[in-house]
Amino acid sequence: MVYTGDMRPSSESLCLTLSSRFLQAFFSETGTDLPTQQRLMEQVGIAADTLTSSTGRVTEDQFATLYRLMASARNDELLGLLSRPMPGGTMKFGGYSIIAAPTTGIALHRYSRLLKMLSDDFEVLISRNDGLASIALREPDGPRRCRPMGLELTLKVFHGVGSWLIGRNIPLMAVNFSFPAPTYLDDLYSLFPGPLNFDCPMTTMTFDASLLDLQFHRTERDLRTFLSRQPRDWLCSPSVRQPVAHQVRTCLLEGGVGSMKVPDIAKTLNMSLRTLCRRLEQEGMSVKEVKDALRRDLAIHRLTQTEDPISEIAEGLGFGDIPSFYRAFRSWTGVAPGAYRRDTGIRQVDS
Template sequence: MRVRSSLPTVSMSYVHAVCTAMDVPPATIGALLEQAGMAPGLLSQPGARVTERQFAALYRLVVAYADDEMPRLFSRPLRPGALKFTCLSLLDARSLAVALHRWSHVLHLLQDDFELELDATQPISRVALAQVPGGRSCKPVALDLMLKLIHGVASWLVARRIPLIRVDFSFPRPSFAGEYQWLYPGPVRFDQPQTALHLEASYLQMAVRRTKVELNEFLRRAPEDWLFVSFKDELLSQRLRDHLAQQLPQPVTAEAAAVALHVSTRTLHRRLGDEGTSFQRVKDELRRDMAVQKLTRTREPMAAIAAELGFDSTASFHRAFKGWTGDTPGVYRGRARGA
């Protein structure tokens, strides 16, 4: 089976932060990791990577274990079915602004830790999570996942990936901050006064386009369709990543890539810098993620994988992969098969 996907992977540092915040006993998390197709030992290896599908499977398992759609992240659990009935209440809203206003009332009924605030009076609108006076302080992961849920559902409702002017988080910059490049379609800032999304007000006037029939498929795939939304139309780094994936195993220079993407080489480097990355980093992360996909989902020989990813030898592939993850490809594949 050939895997040509350029989908990003998720760092175990991020997975570990999520599992820790969900307060599930280590022994239980180990069992759930195995059920999701991940070796429990990977949780202690920050350099390891897992696929989006594996992370989504783990999230669903923790939801079932905790009987909570935001597992133990808030003072009151969101029982399974909360997201479904929330979305049902939004489907007949005449615009996204009305839908988000309704959602703020639903959240007020469901939990006591924060309020959803919508400011649509300015050209740049703000959707914020404000702590309830006297309420429990929200964990950073709780704010992250709730904000991602709001953005993912909002994008789904209008059937369009909503680009963001910026994303603010009230907590300090975590060690895995690089993961947010793939989770949010806009620059992310930390240590801000309030956790919030900033977007053009015109998006809030867009009509809600989804139906009850479409909602069933959206929920069946949850959390994939709200956590891992594709934003390749907005980010140049994603467009570059997809272009490089199509050209493998042939090497591509920054100059050639700029021509293919219809920008100057200088603009390519500048915009990648604005997105918090670089040409070499995009190239390395693409090959790393494709290697993880192949090692966990296929039985291709190491030499074949190295050749498909554009390495001149198996040895150079081994050195690069160990630099990316801390493990050799063989050890990494062995752990995946063990799981």
């Protein structure tokens, strides 16, 4: 995708980013040694110092490519996070079994039965009560057999596949994990759109039960596209942990992050300036923090997905001059924009 004029990515297509803390934990839990880490990062265009930088970020496309390379090399779609390998083709086989299901609930039940045949690390329980549905991963008594990230990603598969089937993100009323909060907590808030709780008896997500009764239409062609992009299309979804912050982010994205002022945002959202600031404060955010995070993700998106000149990117994001953009980008990622672009293999257009 190459930007021209005022073209901007939509809130759905804008690539999200994951922190170096998430990538560190991912490599650690999958047992990936340092030489392999370095080789994989070079293959997918992740800067060498991203992993060690406290401000390092990777795009969802970079992570998805990394994931696919590892899954192919290991013939394990969950990369050793479960006690037994999940053979290559599991998602494909499961996909063909669910696209013919009459409802989302039946589709997810079919996928849960497939997992039961392949893994005894946990049992997937799908239930409903008083208008609420839950998908729980019940582990057997005794020591945990799989990695915590294995539980996170398995739960995310169910959320991502269900969202893909119905064509929209499934809002989650609660997400409970049976382990302590990890160092990459903010990344989990980006992956799971709902309130998160830790040290719970069981890993569970809860949502509106009516979503299980929805009919859907997915073709083999849809499935092939979904599989070719995995894990991206079941992994990443916008967070609603902070609904007002999310509205502000969408407003800035649609109205222009480089031009909209705080009064413009409040007016667009039909709020007074005081109400907007108060509600953001309740979510632990400010307009500046939302704006800076969006600028960061847009900058990374344009540097990795387009050949736009850096000066044009800086201007489009509302920076008065290139040096101020360079300083901001270094604070976000730990490297300069040009170095970030070179490491991802995008041709440098200007200095």
